[in-house]
Amino acid sequence: MLPPGCRYFGFDPNSDYIDKANARGRGTFVCGTMSEFLQQYGEQLKGAVDVIVCCGVLHHLTDAQSHELLQGCHSLLKVGGRLACVEPTRLIYQDRLSSLMQSFDRGANIRLDLEWVRLLQQHFARVESRVANNFNWIPWVHILLTAVR
Amino acid sequence: MAERTRGLYSALGSSRIYSAVQALLAGRQSGRFLLEDHYRLPETGIVLDVGCGPGLMVENVAPRV
Numbered sequence: 001m002l003p004p005g006c007r008y009f010g011f012d013p014n015s016d017y018i019d020k021a022n023a024r025g026r027g028t029f030v031c032g033t034m035s036e037f038l039q040q041y042g043e044q045l046k047g048a049v050d051v052i053v054c055c056g057v058l059h060h061l062t063d064a065q066s067h068e069l070l071q072g073c074h075s076l077l078k079v080g081g082r083l084a085c086v087e088p089t090r091l092i093y094q095d096r097l098s099s100l101m102q103s104f105d106r107g108a109n110i111r112l113d114l115e116w117v118r119l120l121q122q123h124f125a126r127v128e129s130r131v132a133n134n135f136n137w138i139p140w141v142h143i144l145l146t147a148v149r
Numbered sequence: 150m151a152e153r154t155r156g157l158y159s160a161l162g163s164s165r166i167y168s169a170v171q172a173l174l175a176g177r178q179s180g181r182f183l184l185e186d187h188y189r190l191p192e193t194g195i196v197l198d199v200g201c202g203p204g205l206m207v208e209n210v211a212p213r214v
Contacts, residue, residue: 005193010201020164021204029204050194057200069199076197084187144187 002026009045011037034072042075049076054085059107063119066109070123077149083124089113089131089143098139113143120147164203 002008008027011034012018018031030037052073058066073083088102088110102110111119113131120127124147133141190196198204 002196003190003192006190007195008198008204009195010198010204012201014164014202016164017167017202017204020168021201024204027198027201027204029201034199045195045197048195049197050191051188052197052199053188054199060200073197073199086187146187 009037009041009049034069038072038075042072045076047076047078049078050081052077052081052083054083056087056107058085058116058119059087059105059110061109063109066119067122070120073147074123074149079149081149083120083145083147083149085116085120085143085145085147087111087116087143087145089116089141091131091141094141095139098133098141101139102141116143116145120145123147124149168203168205 009029010021010027011030011032012021013031013033015031018029021027021029028041030040054069054073058069061069070083077083088105088107090099090102090110090112092112113129117127117129126148128146130144131141132144133139135142
């Protein structure tokens with residue numbers, strides 16, 4: 001569960017999700033994208049965020065949309081703050097089963113592991129990555145990315 | 150957005166179904182310890198959840214304090 005001393009913000013373009021999140025009353029949630037979030041909280045949170053979590057989002061975005069999002073993350077994070085992403089990834093040498101399963105993913109931009117790292121490196125000087133293929137019972141390959149401002 | 154939203158994928162637009170899928174994928178996985186370590190949250194401070202969905206993911210994977 002969320003540490004009690006943490007202030008929790010979030011945004012998502014799906015209004016049904018945000019209604020549910022707001023109904024739980026455990027944070028501040030905005031319906032929209034990074035640009036809408038920045039319009040509302042950009043001034044207040046600029047350079048103040050400790051951790052940004054981004055789970056399974058970037059593979060739904062084009063490169064241009066990803067860059068806009070990452071630029072926003074960079075501006076919101078405090079110096080030393082951390083962006084933690086988990087995304088499905090493709091590998092150059094990947095087993096056929098996980099490759100097939102990932103082809104059914106709702107997101108249409110599953111990148112190669114090196115492409116994920118390069119994407120984040122365009123915004124953050126320090127990027128670390130780990131690849132895991134045993135997260136759950138579904139044959140899938142994930143990449144855990146950490147970027148530090 | 151570059152994603153599929155038709156057919157079975159449209160079901161994920163429902164917060165109830167999406168929450169169930171999130172809990173299934175994040176809450177009961179063998180790699181949970183990896184995610185907990187990855188998401189390590191501060192005791193105090195500000196956390197931003199990008200693409201937060203129904204706001205459950207952080208609760209599902211954040212280490213219990």
